[in-house]
Amino acid sequence: MKQCHAELIWSEGAPLSKSFGDFYCSLADGLAESRYVFIEGNKLIERYTNELASSLTIAETGFGTGSNLLCTLDAFSQLSTYPLYGVHFLSTELYPLTYFDLKKALSDHPKFHHYSKQLLAQYPPYVQGMHRFIFDGGRFYLTLCIGDALTSLRQVDSAIDAWYLDGFSPAKNPAMWSPELFSQVSRLTKENGTLATYAAASFVRKGLSNEGFTMNKKPGYGKKREMLSGTFLQRKTAIPSEKYPWFTLPDTKKPSTAIIIGAGLAGCTTAEALARRGINVQLIDRCNDICQEASGNRQGALYAKLPTKPTRGGELHLCGLEYTLRLLNIYQCLDNQIASQCGVLQLAMSEKESIKQNAIVNSGDYSSDVVSIKSPEQASQIASTPITHQALYFPRAGWVQPRAFCRKIIEHSNIKLTLSTSITSLAQESDSRWTVIDHNDQRHTADIVIVASAAHANEFEQLKHLPIKKIRGQVSVTQKHVMQNDLKTVICGEGYISPPLDGLYTFGATFDLHDQSPELREEDHKSNLSMIRNAAGSFAENLPALTQWDGKVGYRCSTPDYLPIAGPAPVYSAYLDQYSKLQDDKNWAFKNAPAESHPGLYVNVGHGSKGLITAPLIAEYLASSICSEPLPIPREICHALHPARFIIKSLIKGKNKHVPTIKE
Numbered sequence: 001m002k003q004c005h006a007e008l009i010w011s012e013g014a015p016l017s018k019s020f021g022d023f024y025c026s027l028a029d030g031l032a033e034s035r036y037v038f039i040e041g042n043k044l045i046e047r048y049t050n051e052l053a054s055s056l057t058i059a060e061t062g063f064g065t066g067s068n069l070l071c072t073l074d075a076f077s078q079l080s081t082y083p084l085y086g087v088h089f090l091s092t093e094l095y096p097l098t099y100f101d102l103k104k105a106l107s108d109h110p111k112f113h114h115y116s117k118q119l120l121a122q123y124p125p126y127v128q129g130m131h132r133f134i135f136d137g138g139r140f141y142l143t144l145c146i147g148d149a150l151t152s153l154r155q156v157d158s159a160i161d162a163w164y165l166d167g168f169s170p171a172k173n174p175a176m177w178s179p180e181l182f183s184q185v186s187r188l189t190k191e192n193g194t195l196a197t198y199a200a201a202s203f204v205r206k207g208l209s210n211e212g213f214t215m216n217k218k219p220g221y222g223k224k225r226e227m228l229s230g231t232f233l234q235r236k237t238a239i240p241s242e243k244y245p246w247f248t249l250p251d252t253k254k255p256s257t258a259i260i261i262g263a264g265l266a267g268c269t270t271a272e273a274l275a276r277r278g279i280n281v282q283l284i285d286r287c288n289d290i291c292q293e294a295s296g297n298r299q300g301a302l303y304a305k306l307p308t309k310p311t312r313g314g315e316l317h318l319c320g321l322e323y324t325l326r327l328l329n330i331y332q333c334l335d336n337q338i339a340s341q342c343g344v345l346q347l348a349m350s351e352k353e354s355i356k357q358n359a360i361v362n363s364g365d366y367s368s369d370v371v372s373i374k375s376p377e378q379a380s381q382i383a384s385t386p387i388t389h390q391a392l393y394f395p396r397a398g399w400v401q402p403r404a405f406c407r408k409i410i411e412h413s414n415i416k417l418t419l420s421t422s423i424t425s426l427a428q429e430s431d432s433r434w435t436v437i438d439h440n441d442q443r444h445t446a447d448i449v450i451v452a453s454a455a456h457a458n459e460f461e462q463l464k465h466l467p468i469k470k471i472r473g474q475v476s477v478t479q480k481h482v483m484q485n486d487l488k489t490v491i492c493g494e495g496y497i498s499p500p501l502d503g504l505y506t507f508g509a510t511f512d513l514h515d516q517s518p519e520l521r522e523e524d525h526k527s528n529l530s531m532i533r534n535a536a537g538s539f540a541e542n543l544p545a546l547t548q549w550d551g552k553v554g555y556r557c558s559t560p561d562y563l564p565i566a567g568p569a570p571v572y573s574a575y576l577d578q579y580s581k582l583q584d585d586k587n588w589a590f591k592n593a594p595a596e597s598h599p600g601l602y603v604n605v606g607h608g609s610k611g612l613i614t615a616p617l618i619a620e621y622l623a624s625s626i627c628s629e630p631l632p633i634p635r636e637i638c639h640a641l642h643p644a645r646f647i648i649k650s651l652i653k654g655k656n657k658h659v660p661t662i663k664e
Contacts, residue, residue: 005126005367006095015065015105019095022168031109033198033221034071041196041218041229042162044072048087049079056087057630059188060164061149061176063093065105066119068164070112073140077114086277088141088630090158092149099123121329124322125369125396129315130155132323132620132632134330138276143632149176153184155634157249160188165197170204179207186211187239189232200226212236246579246648247639248594250568254627255279255447255600259436261423262453263287264295265615266564266604268406269327270450273623275414282444283415284436286422286456290410291403294454294554295611297475299498299506301490302612303344303397308356310365313563316637318370320613323632325396327616331408338404342499344397344490345379347389347535357392370396384488386538399490399498400612418444426451426460426601434600448600448626451569454557457605462598465572466565467646468606470555472516474524475508478549481542493535495528505543507532508551509609518553525549559606563640566604566618567625568597570644575651582651595644602626603643 007018014023014030039045048056060068069089076087097105102123106116115135119142122133126146133142145152149167163185167176175181177199185195185208195213197204198220205215205228213230220227242248258274260267263285271281287293302324304317325341333339348354360366361373372393379387410417422439426449429435434449451457455470480486480500487499497507508531510524525546533540559565574596581588604622607614618641620632631638639645 004095005098006101008097008101010104015097015101017095017168020168020172022172029222030067031071034068035075036221037198037227038068038164038166038196039072039075041227042164042194044162045075045079047161048076056161057158058087058089058162058164059158059160059185060089060091060166061181062167063091063096063144064166065097065102066116067105067109068166069142070106070109070115070119073115073135074112076140077136086141086627086629087139088143088158090143090145090156090160090630092145092147092152094146094148096126096144096146099125122326126367127315127318127322127370128310129319130632130634131319132326132617134276134326141630143630150178150181150184152634153181153188155636156188156630157635158188158630159190159193160185161190161193163189163193163195165195165199165204170199170201177201177204177207179210182207182211183237186213186232186235186237191232191234193232194230195232196227196229198224198227200224200228204228210236242594244639245590245592245594246575246644247642249625249638250594250597250599252626252628257446258282258448258450258626259284259434259444259446260450260452261285261436262451262456263290263406263410263417263419264293264452264454265291265402265406265611266295266454266607266619267450267452268410269616269619270452270604270622271415272327272409272412273619274626275410275412277623277627279414279627281415282418282446283410284418284421284423284438284444286420286453288420289403290417290419291406294556295402295406296554297506297509297552298401298477298504299399299501300402300612301344301397301492301496301498302339302400303346303394303490303492304613305346306360306366306371306392308359309363312634312636312640316563316617316633316640317610317613319633320610320617321397323617323620324400324613327409328400328405331405333400333405333408337401337501338408339398339400340499341396341398342489343382344394344492345374345383345387345391346394347379347387347391347491347493349389349493349534354390357390360392370394382489383491383536384485385536387491387536389493389535397490401501402612423453426462428598428600432599448602450602450604450622452604454605455555457557457603462569462601463603465647466603466605466643467560468565469513469558470516471558471608472512472553472555473509473609474520474528474551474553475506476525476528476549476551477504477506478544479503480505481544487539491535493531495531495535497532497535497539509554516555520551520553522546525551556608557606558608560646562608563606564604564608564614564618565606565643566622566641567602567638567643569601569603570647571596571598572647575644575647579648579651582648583654586652597644
């Protein structure tokens with residue numbers, strides 16, 4: 001789908017959609033209308049105070065200017081005696097406002113400055129997919145789905161307490177009031193969940209009644225004669241069977257305690273996401289400090305390499321980049337010491353790559369705020385060093401010092417760091433809690449365990465089936481030449497080089513699957529120098545001699561499909577038993593319940609070289625799943641990350657010739 005922001009006409013001081021010819025809110029008093037129709041129409045204040053507390057989940061069709069969100073957060077924030085985590089607001093928007101239009105629209109509501117400031121600070125450019133926002137340290141969450149409402153809702157599996165049906169009027173935007181959309185609203189609504197809408201057209205009332213809602217009319221706001229509210233009682237049509245039952249996530253109860261094995265990017269970001277939800281976390285690592293292995297480089301490039309045409313993997317990376325930027329902003333890390341949003345130039349190192357870059361930019365699939373093409377002359381000016389290649393420029397990207405970032409986010413009273421401790425085995429006790437045993441035979445116990453120990457993960461008996469592998473990489477570090485101009489942006493070609501940090505340049509990295517030597521090697525420094533020469537020859541010629549170089553060897557944890565592994569740990573033998581029919585028929589319709597996973601055991605590994613843009617968002621996904629909250633990524637991406645996917649693929653290919661257990 002081609003990206004497109006909303007085109008606005010400002011009339012009588014209010015935003016009017018040029019495409020739909022309709023105002024975003026009542027000209028009389030849009031905020032009063034929002035409170036009357038949606039908050040009072042769903043009886044949210046009474047429900048929040050009396051029964052739902054922090055578990056409330058609200059969904060909206062049509063984010064617009066965000067006024068419904070801000071009204072809701074403001075109303076709930078005044079109930080200060082109630083729990084601090086977990087109210088979720090999910091909204092869809094096909095034509096989001098630009099940042100500047102949104103800022104202008106929100107400027108008329110100074111009462112909401114506390115929340116509008118947080119909204120604007122986290123607001124993305126046009127990037128199709130789900131975007132998770134954090135308000136007030138996790139008291140409130142927004143999941144903004146940029147894209148068609150029906151398509152977006154089909155990717156959601158959250159249980160909704162209350163709906164705001166707030167698209168433009170049915171006469172001007174019929175797609176937002178279709179039977180198909182009503183069906184998705186019904187599918188997602190909890191028993192006794194509610195909805196409210198300013199629309200009172202008979203086909204809206206009948207359509208929602210046909211989907212199991214008991215509908216009521218009430219006086220409309222202002223000059224509008226009527227509005228509708230409804231309560232969901234019973235679904236009138238059966239929900240189709242799950243097409244991929246092997247990817248079904250388990251029903252879980254929010255834990256009180258968690259152990260995370262591995263204190264790299266995956267482990268630290270997962271600890272932050274759980275601690276933010278009030279869970280006490282013990283973060284354990286075999287090394288004497290955090291981020292000592294693959295996450296330990298001085299600087300990592302923060303950007304998403306784009307596919308020619310949008311894919312779910314590309315969506316994960318772009319939405320992941322935006323989520324990482326939100327965390328960096330929330331934790332005040334964009335200080336040019338922990339991280340810098342200095343931009344990234346991705347050079348076209350061949351004619352083939354140049355053609356691909358032109359296709360990416362000319363496709364219309366990516367906003368110019370996300371990526372644009374630069375000539376060698378323009379790239380040279382941006383980088384402050386001669387560049388002889390065309391480049392894609394990512395102005396929102398940059399670099400991060402992973403260890404400093406992780407130190408910042410785990411400074412939390414709910415996180416206990418345990419270092420120099422190797423975990424040798426995992427066991428689930430009779431009370432369903434987990435015990436991990438370390439190299440000193442000490443036992444550590446918690447409600448759940450998340451294994452985030454990269455390529456060491458399949459050393460545990462429960463995870464030995466994971467097809468992960470180590471890829472050696474050497475990064476080089478050297479002082480900048482005294483007469484050399486500082487680089488102003490990250491340059492990526494065959495490798496990458498970042499602007500200097502504390503007078504040192506970091507660049508690389510080599511890629512070696514077969515040699516696992518931990519020693520720094522001069523030949524790898526030469527390889528890194530060759531990559532820099534190809535990208536920025538003039539800059540490379542002014543670097544100090546190789547004898548003055550230092551560096552670091554790390555081991556990326558990779559998977560066969562180059563996507564992370566994240567989710568509940570499957571019971572390998574149970575999957576082979578239950579889905580053995582896939583060996584004969586990949587389209588076999590399974591009627592039975594999903595196969596067994598290890599209750600309370602989760603995995604978060606396999607981020608490869610993309611951990612800076614995947615680990616934070618996937619940590620948020622895991623924490624949301626563990627706490628039975630709305631998920632921040634689409635269903636298809638959840639499936640693509642599931643730890644059981646390789647078991648299923650092997651069965652379909654006939655590689656797991658397994659005789660099912662006969663159950664008496």
